[in-house]
Amino acid sequence: MKPRSRRGGGRPTIADVARKAGVGAITVSRALREPERVSPELREQIARAVDALGYVPDRNARALASARADVIGVLVPSLTNNVFAEVVRGIYDGLGDTHLQVQLGNTHYSGLEEERLLQVFLSQKPSALIVSGIDQTPAARALLESAGCPVVQIMEIGPDPVDMMIGFSHLEGGRAVTRHMIEAGYRKVGFIGARMDPRSQRRLAGYRAAMEAAGLYDVRLVTTTTTPSSVSLGQELFRDALAKVPTLDAVFCNNDDLALGVLFEANRAALAIPSKVGIAGFNDLDMMHVAFPSITSVRTPRYEIGRQAIAMARAAIAGKRPADLVVDTGFELMARESTARHPDGRRPPAP
Amino acid sequence: MKPRSRRGGGRPTIADVARKAGVGAITVSRALREPERVSPELREQIARAVDALGYVPDRNARALASARADVIGVLVPSLTNNVFAEVVRGIYDGLGDTHLQVQLGNTHYSGLEEERLLQVFLSQKPSALIVSGIDQTPAARALLESAGCPVVQIMEIGPDPVDMMIGFSHLEGGRAVTRHMIEAGYRKVGFIGARMDPRSQRRLAGYRAAMEAAGLYDVRLVTTTTTPSSVSLGQELFRDALAKVPTLDAVFCNNDDLALGVLFEANRAALAIPSKVGIAGFNDLDMMHVAFPSITSVRTPRYEIGRQAIAMARAAIAGKRPADLVVDTGFELMARESTARHPDGRRPPAP
DNA sequence: CCGACAATTGGTAGCGCTACCATCCCTCTG
DNA sequence: CAGAGGGATGGTAGCGCTACCAATTGTCGG
Structure with missing residues (x-):
């Protein structure tokens, strides 16, 4: 026929x-x-x-016949957030010239959306999955555990990996900057946070731990919103924070966009940095060291996390499971001009 | 059996x-x-x-049997560039709750990489393709023309669409800001450009056209590099530009990151903005209106371009080809403090 | 010199789904 | 009341590839 x-x-x-x-x-x-x-x-x-x-x-025929698509599913909460944009860049670069493809999903910081996308991704039988964070819903976690492929959780580390994990402690990051500001002589250190996703929450917890340890914690110093972060929001939240606590002498921002907004607003209000007000951000975007004055931040290895996540996934796909299933990349405190206030005539502590 | x-x-x-x-x-x-x-x-x-x-x-079986995958291939030159991050966000949002998926490819501003990715994408028989810009290589163009699916070129418009097109004229954008600065009284208007991809080239062409029309053009005012753009690069290029032409009284930057770097460097060098030096950027990121002083820029509808590109692709997939195959979204000049210098006692021209 | 064994190649039978066409049943027309 | 026409449903035959196993050849030790 x-x-x-x-x-x-x-x-x-x-x-x-x-x-x-x-x-x-x-x-x-x-x-x-x-x-x-x-x-x-x-x-x-x-x-x-x-x-x-x-x-x-034909990739479709190949995937059907071998019951496995040459696809790595990647779920991130945002594509415009520079942090995840860099993670994704690391992921693409980590692919090298393999035949693997990346399937990107944007969860919009929603656990339900994550579940839905996981369903969709699973229907292609991906070779591996990369998901952001450690706060999956129970349903999402169940899907991941029965995915039948390597899974890498990125950006954070926690006690109970689905499979593999690479990231750092946001709590420790928050604690480190806050402690740094306290040591620089600031006393009314505020916290400004947007979005307040789980990672932001843990940065706040680190801030709180450091403030409490120094006997300086006060709820009124904390100004947060679930609105997505932006430079202009940093400006607004700083105004709000000052209105609540006029004696505020420093702010630790959730992220660098907010910090930039605070910087501009301080300039506008003629509040001298760092003498009148100290500023610190989180993630250490390129602009932080260029800003005038340069802004203290916590450098996070987001590009490297993307690259290594792929490396771990590829190893697992090839059957060579890495020795360390959980990798702590750490972070680096970048102390700069924006927090360089010498406390009461004392020199700042040597590094 | x-x-x-x-x-x-x-x-x-x-x-x-x-x-x-x-x-x-x-x-x-x-x-x-x-x-x-x-x-x-x-x-x-x-x-x-x-x-x-x-x-x-099973998506793979479905794709094989119907000779068509529910996938829209999207090629962008960068994922970290905020502009394309927003385009991609628009694309994902435009999908709504269709069963369509996006397959994202990063060409790294390379025509060869674009060809390679096109090959890979085509091997899945996508439902539609979205590509950035209008400067495909002949081979890439041939692949697009024989793709057998709707194709949308985005971000720019030109005379010879492969199929559909949505974007705006970067030349006109560049011309508009430059003209604005000239009208504000600036004479030694420099151009600072990074990356210098085809769209940047056309912005430069617009700058040049405006400067020549005013009899102000001078090659020495143009400072470009093919290095990827960043805030710190803006700082450096501004220093270079000043070293070449110490009488420089304004700069039009390729994009907003550079403009921000120029702003910081001007602050650092105590060059008053806008009286001593005027600054303009391109794309109008959120931070531009928050900056102190706020920075003039050209608002580009990148999110909308992403959304509409998907809308056009979906219409074409459904067999309803849109009436306008080429859509000019236009742009909007956002004149702000950074270029608000009144020329020789004259008021700036009314809008 | 023979059987064992590895290396190389090929045939067959699907993978899970959908295009195409046939069938069936109902309603409607003349 | 026969026949036409249309809507709903199902059977068959692949889509292009790979898993599995069989077949063939060459190599080697005993």
Whole structure:
């Protein structure tokens, strides 16, 4: 019986290549996926046929037949947030020239959306999954645990990995900057936070721990909102914080965008930095060291986290599970002009 | 003959659902894709079976059988550049709750990489393609023309669309800001550009056109590099520009990151803005209106371009090709404090 | 010199779904 | 009341590829 006319628009198939090269279809398949299992002569012959016909394997057929797509599903809460943009860049760069593809999903910081996307991703049988954070819903966690592929949780570390994990402690990050500001002589150190996703919450917890340890904690110093972060929001929240506590002498911002907004607002209100008010951010975007004055921040290795997450996933796909399933990348406090106030004539503590 | 044991890990298939619902497999398929072609009773019955079994269609099988994947391929030159991050956000938002998925590719501003990714994307038979810019290589263009699916070129418009197009004229954008600065009384208006991709080149062309029209053009006013843009690079290039032309009285920056770097450097060097030096950026990121002083920029509808590109692609997929295949979104000049210098006692021209 | 064994190649039978066409049943027309 | 026409449903045959196993060849130790 005559086969029905090609639906796919006449693109050559593996059978065409096999015919042209005078070999079996399966050998062509092997030559493309595991060249070392095919003799050099045939390999060469097949390569010529592939070039001549302009053959490109059909990923859909391949995925169906092998019950595994060459796709790594990646779930991030935001694509415009520079932090995740950098993570994603690291992920793409970590792919190198593998045949793997990335399937990106944006959860918009919503656990339900994460569940939904996980369902969708799973329906493609991905080779691995990368998800952001450690606060999956129970349903999402169940999906991850029965995913049947390597899973990497990124950006944070916690006690109970689904599989693998790479990130750092946001609580310790928050604690470190806050402590630094206290040591610089600031007493009324405020916290300004937008979005307040779980990672922000933990930065706040670190702030609170440091403030309480110094006997300086006061709820009224904390100004947060669930509104998405932006530079202009930093400006607004700083105004709010000052209105609540006019004696505020420093602010630790949730992230660098807010810190920049605070800087501009302080400039506008003619509040001298760092003498009148100290400013610190989080993530250490490029602009922080260029700003005038330069802004203290916590450098987070987000690009590296993306790269390494892929490296871990690739190792696991290849069956070589890394020795360390949980990797703490740490962070680095970048103390700069915006918090360089010397307390009561004392020199700041040596590093 | 007994079928080989399930490779897919025992997930239910359409046949399982059909059996459970007491209907044919094809009816299940239809109930899921074109519910209106199935009677309400069966639809209901099938829905129950789907829920009971937790059935999720296999995208790979679906794509193979229908020779069409529910995927829209999107090629952007960068993921960290806020502009494209916003475009991508618009694209994801434009998807709504369709079953469509986005496949994102990062060309790193390379035509060759664009070709390679196009090959890869085409091997999945995407439902549509969205590509950035209008400067595809001949090979990439050929691939697009024979893609057999709707194609949307975004961010720019030009005379020769592959299929559909949505964007604005970067040349006109550059011309508009430059003219604005000249009208504000600046004479030695410099151009600072990083990356210098085709769109930047056209902004420069617009700058040049405006400067020449005013008899002010001088090559030495132009400072560019192919290095990727950043705030710190803005700082450096501004220093370079001043070293070349110490009488420089304004700069039009390629983009807002550079403009921010210039602002900080001007602050640092105690050059008053806007009296001593005027500053303008491009794209109008949120921070531009918050900055102190606020910075003049050109607002570009990048989020909207992403949304509309998807809308156009969806219409075309559904067979309803939009009336306007080429959409000019325009742009908006946002004149702010950073260029508010009154020329020689004259009031600035009314808007 | 023979059987064992590895290396290389090929045939067959699906993977899970949908395009195509056939069938069935109902309603409507003349 | 026969026949036409249309809507709903189902069967069959692949989509292009790979898993599994069989077949063939060459190599080696005993």
